[in-house]
Amino acid sequence: MAVPVWPATLPQTPLRAGYSWSKGANVLNSKMDAGISKRRVRSKRAEVITVSYMLSGAQVDRLNQFFELELGWVGRFKYPISCDGKTVVDVRAVENNGEFFRYSPTEAYDLWNVSLTLEVYP
Numbered sequence: 001m002a003v004p005v006w007p008a009t010l011p012q013t014p015l016r017a018g019y020s021w022s023k024g025a026n027v028l029n030s031k032m033d034a035g036i037s038k039r040r041v042r043s044k045r046a047e048v049i050t051v052s053y054m055l056s057g058a059q060v061d062r063l064n065q066f067f068e069l070e071l072g073w074v075g076r077f078k079y080p081i082s083c084d085g086k087t088v089v090d091v092r093a094v095e096n097n098g099e100f101f102r103y104s105p106t107e108a109y110d111l112w113n114v115s116l117t118l119e120v121y122p
Helices: 057-070
Strands: 020-030 038-056 077-080 088-093 101-105 111-120
Touching: 038 057, 057 101, 057 111
Parallel strands: none
Antiparallel strands: 020 038, 038 111, 077 088, 088 111, 101 111
């Protein structure tokens, strides 16, 4: 089965405000009898991207449809990460307190600020 792709009808680049990308490793600290503790990398931690979009009501409906019908809420998908939309990585949405994304209304009619968190597959 082919991996679904972030819909072309949704913005291909997120808003600058609210964007973050974190990388890291799971580090194991071992106390020594004397001196500083020994540290070593146990494993690579998943990279996490937090993004926000300004979406119309129709785009919010499309986002819901994509996650519910095409991904079953938990599937992986191809997501554009560069400004030109040409660099694509496999990601999945991260659930935060039972929510996959958060909507907040804007001052403008039928515009929503939507934020979501994604884990990048290695």
